[in-house]
Amino acid sequence: MRIGPIGFRIGSDWRSPIAQLETLYRDYPKPTDSIPDFTVRLFARRPWRRLIRPSVEIGGDYMLPEAAPLPLRQGLLAAEMAMNLQMALGARRYLLLHASAVERDGRALLMTGISGAGKSTLATLLAAKGWRFMGDEFALLDPATGLVHAFPRLISLKNEAIATAEAAWPDARMGPLMPATPKGDIRHMVPDAGAIAAMDVPARPVLLVFPRYGFEAETRPVSPAEAFVRMTQASTNYVALGEAGFHALTGLIAEVPSVAIDYPDGASAIEQVEALWAAL
Amino acid sequence: MHDAVYRAPPIDGLLIAPLDEFTAVYHRASGITHLLTEPAPQILAVLGEGGLSLDALLDRLAEDYELSDGTREALAARLDELVEAGLVEAA
Numbered sequence: 001m002r003i004g005p006i007g008f009r010i011g012s013d014w015r016s017p018i019a020q021l022e023t024l025y026r027d028y029p030k031p032t033d034s035i036p037d038f039t040v041r042l043f044a045r046r047p048w049r050r051l052i053r054p055s056v057e058i059g060g061d062y063m064l065p066e067a068a069p070l071p072l073r074q075g076l077l078a079a080e081m082a083m084n085l086q087m088a089l090g091a092r093r094y095l096l097l098h099a100s101a102v103e104r105d106g107r108a109l110l111m112t113g114i115s116g117a118g119k120s121t122l123a124t125l126l127a128a129k130g131w132r133f134m135g136d137e138f139a140l141l142d143p144a145t146g147l148v149h150a151f152p153r154l155i156s157l158k159n160e161a162i163a164t165a166e167a168a169w170p171d172a173r174m175g176p177l178m179p180a181t182p183k184g185d186i187r188h189m190v191p192d193a194g195a196i197a198a199m200d201v202p203a204r205p206v207l208l209v210f211p212r213y214g215f216e217a218e219t220r221p222v223s224p225a226e227a228f229v230r231m232t233q234a235s236t237n238y239v240a241l242g243e244a245g246f247h248a249l250t251g252l253i254a255e256v257p258s259v260a261i262d263y264p265d266g267a268s269a270i271e272q273v274e275a276l277w278a279a280l
Numbered sequence: 281m282h283d284a285v286y287r288a289p290p291i292d293g294l295l296i297a298p299l300d301e302f303t304a305v306y307h308r309a310s311g312i313t314h315l316l317t318e319p320a321p322q323i324l325a326v327l328g329e330g331g332l333s334l335d336a337l338l339d340r341l342a343e344d345y346e347l348s349d350g351t352r353e354a355l356a357a358r359l360d361e362l363v364e365a366g367l368v369e370a371a
Contacts, residue, residue, distance in 0.1 A: 225302035225315060232313065239311065243295060246306040246313060250297035 004140065004151040004199050006091075007031025008083055012042040013050050017075030024076075024154055024175055024188060027196050038086035042078055045069065058082035062089035074178050077186055080156060087138060087151075088236035094140035094149060095241055095248040098234045101134035101148055101203075102126045108148045108203035109273065110139050110256075111211055112234045115183070118213040118269065121161040124189070125266045126273065128168040133195035134203065143241070143248035146255070147202035152195045154188040162187045164266055206280060208258040211269060215262035219272055227258035284370040286359055287331035288324045294367075296321065310366055319345075320358060324367065331371075334359065 001008055001021070008031070012018050031037070040060040044050040054072035058064075058081055067085070070078045087096060099112035100123035109131075111119050120136035127133035134150035141148055154175065157165050162177070162185060175188035210222060210230065222230075231249055232238045238245045259276055263269035288294075295306035303321045305314045316324075319341075326332070326340050334356055341347060341355070362368035 224299040225304075228299055228302075228304060229315065238313075242311050243306060243308065246295055246297070246304070250299070250304055253299060254297070 001025045001028045002031045003028060003083075003153045004135070004149050005093075006038070006087065006140075006151065007036040008038050008040055008086070009036035010040045010042070010079060010083075012075070012079075013044050014042070014054065014056075014072060014075060016072065017042055017056070017079050020076045020175060021079055024173065024190050027190075027193065038083070038090055040079065040082040040086055042075060042082060058085060060086050062086055064089075068182070070181070073176075074181050074186075076175055076188060077178055077181055077183075080154060080188065083153065084137060091140075091237055092240065094142055095238065095245050096236045097139045097141055097231065098137070098236060099139045100136040101139040101150065101205075102131040103134055103150075103203040104131050104277070106203055107206040108134060108139075109207045109209065109277065110148065110205055111209045112231070113211050116158075116213065118161075118211050118263070118266075120155055120157060121164055121213075121266060122211055122269055122273070124155055124157070124161075124165045125168050125270055127192060127195065129270060132198055133191050134199075139205075141205070141248050141252060142202065143244040145202070146204070146248070146251055148205050149202045150195070150199045152191045152199050155191060157187050157189055159184045165189055168266075205252060205256050207276060208252070208256050209273065209276070210258065210260040212260065212262045213269075215264065217264060217268045217272060218260075218262040219276065220260050222258035222260050224253050224258070228253045283333065285331040285333055286327055286337065286363075287329060287369045287371065288327040289367065290329045294324065305367070307367060312366070314365055314367060319355075320362060320367075323355075323358060323362065327368065331369075 042056050045057050055069040056078040057069045058078050099110045100119040101108050101110050102123050123136045135152050136155045138151045139148050173190040178186045261272050293308050297304040303316050363370050
């Protein structure tokens with residue numbers, strides 16, 4: 001399958017994760033020229049672990065030896081984690097920003113922060129208000145053009161974000177609810193048809209937001225130096241890209257204002273984002 | 281140590297991007313990004329590949345900047361930091 005500009009080939013020792021992926025990614029195209037960028041493998045460490053207490057190891061072109069296996073009923077999560085892992089360790093064409101992204105009028109808003117800051121939730125809520133969903137995990141910054149490419153994989157909803165997203169997108173197709181994973185309760189949501197149809201259209205980033213959930217509503221500017229440091233930390237391949245990464249990131253920070261947003265709930269965050277957007 | 285000649289990398293060995301009071305500097309030889317504040321970028325610019333002793337550097341900086349007492353010690357400390365960071369060589 002292809003997500004944005006990245007093609008994946010996925011192999012598994014079991015049928016069920018592949019069947020779930022086939023269903024949830026049914027509207028996505030095949031890799032360009034049928035050549036995938038990354039291979040993902042879901043496998044049993046020992047042959048008998050295919051059948052007895054089946055546990056899924058993740059791997060492919062790149063491996064993390066300390067990655068803990070997951071039970072087979074969390075196979076879809078394993079597949080998504082394995083795809084992220086290949087991207088994080090292998091991507092060289094784009095500067096990978098651990099950020100969600102939405103677009104309006106050809107201009108992109110990037111949101112980045114630690115797990116639980118609300119990247120996925122905010123992108124999902126903004127998309128329900130008419131923004132184009134570009135991705136909830138990685139924004140792909142092209143060093144050559146300064147444009148952000150979409151990577152609209154399945155939206156990974158955690159804990160209370162599941163109900164929030166279901167309320168905002170009552171007709172969305174959802175994956176199985178996976179309770180009590182290492183990341184809490186997880187449910188994957190298929191991005192809307194518009195997001196998938198437009199996934200090959202890049203956008204010019206114009207605003208960088210650092211959201212933080214669970215605080216009184218507050219908006220404050222982030223200095224370019226702080227934004228630069230936080231984005232080097234939010235990029236999985238900044239060091240690997242060398243000069244191209246330096247040019248891409250210093251260019252982004254020079255052109256795009258950075259703002260920190262504290263917010264108590266989704267409605268408040270959307271109001272804050274809309275106000276910032278209107279003031280651009 | 282402070283009788284040494286200090287050398288900066290060649291002019292094309294650094295990529296320099298001023299951000300605000302900080303300047304991002306990419307060191308091509310090591311692939312490391314540094315975040316510098318004044319006067320480090322100015323020191324690198326004045327030192328150049330040819331290199332200068334501490335006193336010669338002080339004289340050169342005095343041409344462009346107002347320097348006060350204690351500058352020599354402070355400058356020596358900044359140079360030591362730059363040597364530690366791998367951006368300046370002392371020989």
